[in-house]
Amino acid sequence: MKKTDLIAPEQYNIVSEIEQYAEQADKKALIYHDDEGHQTTVTYSELIAGANQYGHVFKAHGLKKGDKLLILMPRSIETYYLYIAALKLGVIVIPGSEMLRTKDLQYRIQHGEVTAVASVDVGADQFERVDGIDHVTKFIIGQPRDNWIDLTGEAQDQSTELETIQTHRDDVAFLPYTSGTTGNPKAVIHTHGWGYAHLQMAPKHWLCIEEDDLVWATAAPGWQKWVWSPFLSIMGTGATAFIYNGRFNAETYLKLLQDNHINVLCCTPTEYRIMSKLENLTDYDLSHLHSAVSAGEPLNREVIDQFRDNFNLSVRDGYGQTESTLLIGFLKETALRPGAMGKAIPGSETCVVDDDGNPVPPNTVGNIAVPLDLPALFHGYYKDPERTKAPQRGDYYITGDQAYMDEDGYFWFDGRKDDIIISSGYTIGPFEVEDSLIKHPDVKECAVVASPHELRGNIVKAFIIPQDGVARDDTTVKKLQNYVKQDVAPYKYPRAIEFVDDLPKTNSGKIRRVELRDLEQRRYDEQHRS
Incomplete structure (x- = not known):
């Protein structure tokens, strides 16, 4: 054709x-x-x-x-x-x-x-x-x-x-x-x-x-x-x-x-x-x-x-x-x-x-x-x-x-240049989820990335620096997940949340999501090797 x-x-x-x-x-x-x-x-x-x-x-x-x-x-x-x-x-x-x-x-x-x-x-x-x-x-x-x-x-x-x-x-x-x-x-x-x-x-x-x-x-x-x-x-x-x-x-x-x-x-x-x-x-x-x-x-x-x-x-x-x-x-x-x-x-x-x-x-x-x-x-x-x-x-x-592309015309996927998350067939921009989370009074900073998942391909994961005094427990996790479901959309909420003390950034202050994605991939690979 x-x-x-x-x-x-x-x-x-x-x-x-x-x-x-x-x-x-x-x-x-x-x-x-x-x-x-x-x-x-x-x-x-x-x-x-x-x-x-x-x-x-x-x-x-x-x-x-x-x-x-x-x-x-x-x-x-x-x-x-x-x-x-x-x-x-x-x-x-x-x-x-x-x-x-x-x-x-x-x-x-x-x-x-x-x-x-x-x-x-x-x-x-x-x-x-x-x-x-x-x-x-x-x-x-x-x-x-x-x-x-x-x-x-x-x-x-x-x-x-x-x-x-x-x-x-x-x-x-x-x-x-x-x-x-x-x-x-x-x-x-x-x-x-x-x-x-x-x-x-x-x-x-x-x-x-x-x-x-x-x-x-x-x-x-x-x-x-x-x-x-x-x-x-x-x-x-x-x-x-x-x-x-x-x-x-x-x-x-x-x-x-x-x-x-x-x-x-x-x-x-x-x-x-x-x-x-x-x-x-x-x-x-x-x-x-x-x-x-x-x-x-x-x-x-x-x-x-x-x-x-x-x-x-x-x-x-x-x-x-x-x-x-x-x-x-x-x-x-x-x-x-x-x-x-x-x-x-x-x-x-x-x-x-x-x-x-x-x-x-x-x-x-x-x-x-x-x-x-x-x-x-x-x-x-x-x-x-x-x-x-x-x-x-x-x-x-x-x-x-x-x-x-190999000599026979087959394409072999290597990865995304950007940070788009594809989970269960849904395309999700991390900015939308981060924008929602950062509005919550319990969140000081956050970064959202794709985390490999056996059934869903990837899930949305949020790395969160909480405000001082906020409990880093399941109650806070559920509160933030429900907030994103209502504020953005149910399919975009972070299925996994990890509380951290800091986030990897460039000299200009931009979050390096690639480091967090690589971390999640290493964890996934190690888990499935054991």
């Missing part, structure tokens, strides 16, 4: 890739399974009809092309309605998780110049203390609420036909926020044309989705990975999305895979790790599964071996970023090489370059990079030209990760 094959038609709306399947009356789009065992099936024609009704409500309340809609939804049928409705109208979607707290919402609404929000009822409380929320149009899904528009209720009486607004391939479609090592989260600009390029790469070459496959991608809405797989990759290829909105349990996951005859699975390394620990794997029949992939962090050799030995299935690794799409991975035809990241996805032109943007020889550690003109690359960070320019070297965009 050539890079030019990734360029969308000039006038292009990503919803056209989904809407084409609505012409087949009984073609299944979604199968929703709740934690009580109830299932609901939605066809493509029903999906588009429901989205069109939502779109009419948006129009009636003034939403138009170029407006920004912040969406806070769980795994649900309505989430698909919302995304499709907004994109059909040319409205820019800002994905959000129902786990976001007031602070996160405040920043996104102000920085993203949000016109409207659409939230599941259980997430609406977090908006009460947001400054300026009275100037934002608020739609609620679920239990009606004062001063919110009952989106589901109003949609019932709307037409099921809705014209798609004409959009250019360079018009913005998504504005996801991603954590940075310093400063506030960055808003990544993705266009309708990016969606087209993504569809030419990830679902075809890595996920290996075939039309009419039943595909379970476990990522939750609010993250770009949900836009990648559960939404675009499945809906854009005419497959059926399996949705499970329940807590993770290894036995439950395997039973759902077996009983529903799932064909393609995409989940986090943590989920695979926990499933692989079960002693009764041979009790489950996964013979319908022809493709299993994982992304977010490297897979353990043990996990790969367990799935191969018990299910005759190769779990294939993949690598990409919020700023791009899948860039490196193991395709079905790529021979597995344990420990490697895989090869460059066709069309991505991913390579390894030095700090000046020059390609390096094989087996030389450098920066994982892609050409700046790759159609599947973001169009910059919203309202942030300096951070947009920072990762550019010559003709390349530098991902921030380092690796080397």
Whole structure:
């Protein structure tokens, strides 16, 4: 595949890739399974009809092309309605998780110049203390609420036909926020044309989705990975999305895979790790599964071996970023090489370059990079030209990760140049956690780093210098953990806290997180050698 094959038609709306399947009356789009065992099936024609009704409500309340809609939804049928409705109208979607707290919402609404929000009822409380929320149009899904528009209720009486607004391939479609090592989260600009390029790469070459496959991608809405797989990759290829909105349990996951005859699975390394620990794997029949992939962090050799030995299935690794799409991975035809990241996805032109943007020889550690003109690359960070320019070297965009490429084209991960923490598939910026902790009256100084963990890949760990007189005990640990859960988000809290007397710093006073990361890695290695 050539890079030019990734360029969308000039006038292009990503919803056209989904809407084409609505012409087949009984073609299944979604199968929703709740934690009580109830299932609901939605066809493509029903999906588009429901989205069109939502779109009419948006129009009636003034939403138009170029407006920004912040969406806070769980795994649900309505989430698909919302995304499709907004994109059909040319409205820019800002994905959000129902786990976001007031602070996160405040920043996104102000920085993203949000016109409207659409939230599941259980997430609406977090908006009460947001400054300026009275100037934002608020739609609620679920239990009606004062001063919110009952989106589901109003949609019932709307037409099921809705014209798609004409959009250019360079018009913005998504504005996801991603954590940075310093400063506030960055808003990544993705266009309708990016969606087209993504569809030419990830679902075809890595996920290996075939039309009419039943595909379970476990990522939750609010993250770009949900836009990648559960939404675009499945809906854009005419497959059926399996949705499970329940807590993770290894036995439950395997039973759902077996009983529903799932064909393609995409989940986090943590989920695979926990499933692989079960002693009764041979009790489950996964013979319908022809493709299993994982992304977010490297897979353990043990996990790969367990799935191969018990299910005759190769779990294939993949690598990409919020700023791009899948860039490196193991395709079905790529021979597995344990420990490697895989090869460059066709069309991505991913390579390894030095700090000046020059390609390096094989087996030389450098920066994982892609050409700046790759159609599947973001169009910059919203309202942030300096951070947009920072990762550019010559003709390349530098991902921030380092690796080397061997003579056969396999990439081998070496580490991150920055301090981003990837835990259970979540990308977490240490600055956000440190900023929260330092506000607590018991904390004098702190540093947050990734600490290796057998199941989660890494966990968030905080090294804390407490204020004088503060007890260095479990009570204080729990108090600080609960504080971060409420102030930032539950998935970002430090699962480990160590009280220290000082922190390693540079001569200019900057904390040297690298020393703390190395310390945690040494401790982990020593523990697992004994």
